[in-house]
Amino acid sequence: MIRWGVVGTGEIATRFAQAMKVVGDGEIAAVTSLSADPAMACADTHGIGTRYDDYAAPAIDSSIDAVYIASPHFRHEADATIFLRATKHVLCEKPFALDAAQARNVVTAAREHGEFLMKAMRSRFLPSYRTLGDVVRSGRIGDDCPMSITVHTFEGEEVIDCSFEGEGMRFEIAEVHRCFGEGLLESPTMPLDETVAFAAMMDEIRAQIGLVYPVDLPWQPPTRAGSAPHPAPPSSP
Numbered sequence: 001m002i003r004w005g006v007v008g009t010g011e012i013a014t015r016f017a018q019a020m021k022v023v024g025d026g027e028i029a030a031v032t033s034l035s036a037d038p039a040m041a042c043a044d045t046h047g048i049g050t051r052y053d054d055y056a057a058p059a060i061d062s063s064i065d066a067v068y069i070a071s072p073h074f075r076h077e078a079d080a081t082i083f084l085r086a087t088k089h090v091l092c093e094k095p096f097a098l099d100a101a102q103a104r105n106v107v108t109a110a111r112e113h114g115e116f117l118m119k120a121m122r123s124r125f126l127p128s129y130r131t132l133g134d135v136v137r138s139g140r141i142g143d144d145c146p147m148s149i150t151v152h153t154f155e156g157e158e159v160i161d162c163s164f165e166g167e168g169m170r171f172e173i174a175e176v177h178r179c180f181g182e183g184l185l186e187s188p189t190m191p192l193d194e195t196v197a198f199a200a201m202m203d204e205i206r207a208q209i210g211l212v213y214p215v216d217l218p219w220q221p222p223t224r225a226g227s228a229p230h231p232a233p234p235s236s237p
């Protein structure tokens with residue numbers, strides 16, 4: 001049984017908790033929040049035994065195997081790195097990081113500590129995506145849609161059913177568990193080099209259109225609780 005810690009109690013954390021209920025070999029052992037009330041409410045709703053009001057607490061909880069980062073994206077680099085350094089496996093929501101430099105820092109931490117790390121790209125593990133990959137690899141040409149794929153061939157039309165019930169995030173969780181079982185430190189379906197390359201591409205797009213994030217500006221200390229654009233000064237290489 002893989003024991004998960006969940007960081008954050010928002011919308012996507014709720015969906016993760018729902019999905020975990022139908023994944024047989026995992027459970028959420030702890031949920032952590034910036035404050036006690038959301039952690040308490042989330043734990044009560046989903047039957048989670050341990051609740052923390054300190055984001056870093058699961059790092060020193062030896063009963064936790066893996067951590068799902070569901071905090072806002074400006075926290076991802078800092079949150080993921082804490083747990084990787086504490087030798088926890090990490091599944092981190094997207095956007096994986098604010099830029100390629102942050103993404104590289106997280107990947108480096110995972111590789112240095114020999115921990116599994118993956119960007120939570122849920123759609124890549126859905127039955128329709130996998131079936132579409134099979135169709136493309138088989139040389140047939142088709143159109144994809146979330147629940148079925150229609151393949152038009154010279155012989156006619158074939159509709160391939162890819163439907164499923166419930167929360168599709170369970171396929172992503174199952175992939176992480178499969179990787180754990182096979183001792184893989186990254187998923188071949190969502191590789192870390194691709195995650196960094198994607199962040200670099202987004203950096204290039206931002207540069208070309210002149211989009212500047214608050215984190216790109218010189219760091220300023222927060223003026224009031226919760227108003228800091230990012231939790232710490234920009235990370236060093």
Ligand SMILES: NC(=O)c1ccc[n+]([C@@H]2O[C@H](COP(=O)([O-])OP(=O)(O)OC[C@H]3O[C@@H](n4cnc5c(N)ncnc54)[C@H](OP(=O)(O)O)[C@@H]3O)[C@@H](O)[C@H]2O)c1
Pocket residue numbers: 008009010011012013032033034035038039070071072073075093094095226
């Ligand atoms: N919702 C989706 O469908 C979806 C899809 C793909 C990716 N994501 C990604 O998942 C992450 C979380 O998204 P979400 O939709 O779950 O967001 P959300 O509903 O706004 O929840 C975010 C959670 O992060 C925690 N948090 C920590 N620092 C915070 C701060 N300064 N301001 C606000 N919240 C803070 C809060 O939990 P505590 O107060 O308990 O700490 C809050 O419940 C984001 O990176 C997002 O891009 C979400």
